[in-house]
Amino acid sequence: MSDAPTLPQFAAIVVAAGKGLRAGGELPKQFRKFRGKPLIRHSVEVLAAAGADPIEVVLAEGTRELAKEALAGLGGIEFVGGGTTRQESVANGLEALVPHSPKTVLIHDAARPDLPKEAIRRLLEALKDHPGAIPALPVVDSLAVAGDGDVMAGKADREALRRVQTPQAFRYTEILAAHRAWDGAKNAGDDAQVLTENGGNIALVQGDERLKKITVAEDFMTAHSAPFRVGQGFDVHRLVEGEELWLCGVQIPHDKGLSGHSDADVALHAITDAVLGAIGDGDIGTHFPPSDPQWAGARSAQFLEHAVKLAGEAGFALGNIDLTLICEAPKIGPHRAAMRTALGAMTGLEENAISIKATTTERLGFTGRGEGIAAQAIISLYASA
Ligand code: MG
Secondary structure, three states: OOOOOOOOOOEEEEEEOOOOHHHOOOOOHHHOEEOOEEHHHHHHHHHHHOOOOOEEEEEOOOOHHHHHHHOOOOOOEEEEEOOOOHHHHHHHHHHHOHHHOOOEEEEEEOOOOOOOHHHHHHHHHHOOOOOEEEEEEEOOOOEEEEOHHHOEEEEEOHHHOEEEOOOEEEEHHHHHHHHHHOOOOOOOOOHHHHHHHOOOOEEEEEOOHHHOOOOOHHHHHHHHOOOEEEEEEEEEEEEEOOOOOEEOOEEOOOOOEEEOOOOOOHHHHHHHHHHHHHOOOOOHHHHOOOOOHHHOOOOOHHHHHHHHHHHHHOOEEEEEEEEEEEOOOOOOHHHHHHHHHHHHHHHOOOHHHEEEEEEOOOOOHHHHOOOEEEEEEEEEEEEOO
C-alpha cells in the first residue's frame, strides 16, 4: 500500500470571533467543550496535522487567553483580532498572512469541528484550475418560498441549488485582492461571494455532511458525552416452592417460583441494572432499596420503566436489549414472544430490538441444579437530545 500523496503547502484562517450566544452557556461556543475538548481545537488540530502553516486564528476582543489555553501545544498558530463583521474578520486574517505570502489559503469556521482531511484535499486539488473552491452538497428536501404571513408563495428548484460549507479554499493573492476591493458597507454571505463579485470563479467541490456547523445548545448536549452508551446487568434469584415465577413481566407456569423482596423478576432486574449502568446512575438497589417496605412485592416493570425515564432525562434513549436467561427449567422458548411484547410495552422498543436468549449450564452449578435462575443483559443507549 502506498502512502497518500502529501498535500501542497497552504495557510489557514480559522474565524473564531463570534460571540456564539445561540449555543447558550457562559463561554463563547468556540471555547466550550465538545467531545472532551474545546470546539475550536478539533478543526485546528486537523488543519495543523494536514500541514497548514501558519494558521491565523481570528478572535473577538478579550478572548486571547481562552484561545491560548484551548489551542495549547499546537504549532504554527497566530492570533489576530477580529472585526465587527465576518468579512472584516477574514480580511484581518488575510492581511496578517501578507508577510508569509502563502500560495493558497483555507478559510474555516471554528464552529465546524469535524473536518475530514479528504475535504481539504479535494479543495486544494480544485485550486489548480480555479481561483476558489468551496464544499457544496445537494439539497434533499423540497424548497418553499415564504410569502407574507408565512404563506407559501412559490417553490424553488432544488436541482439548481447547493448547500455551501466551509472551509473555503482560495489562491491567496486573488482572495486578498477581492477582500481589499470589497465595499465595506456591504454584507458578504461568505468569501466565495467576495471572490465571485471581484470576477473570480469558484469550483463547487463535493462537500461532506460531517462539516456540519454547531449552532444550537442541543448540538452541544448531544455531543457533550459519547453519542452511544452501553450497559450490562447481572442478577440471580433463588427458585423456591410456593412462589410465582415472573420473567420479563410475564407470569410463567412452573412448579417453583423466584423468591425476593419484589416480584423477583430476575430478567427485568438485570435489564434495569444495565440501563442504570449505562448512564452511570447507581443500580437497582440504589433506587429501590430492599429495606424500603414500599417495594415489597412490587412489579419489577416499574423499576425498568423508571430507569428508562432516568436515561431519557440524561439525554439518552434505549437502542436495544440483549438478554440471556440461564436455567435448566422452565423452557423459555414457549414464552419468548410474550416476553418480547411485554418488554416492548415497558421500553417503547420495537420487538426486533429486543433479544431474549436462554441457555443451560449443562446441569453444572446452582442453575444446573435448579436452585436458581440467573440473567444477564446488555443494552445500548443513544443520545436523543
Ligand atoms: Mg434482583
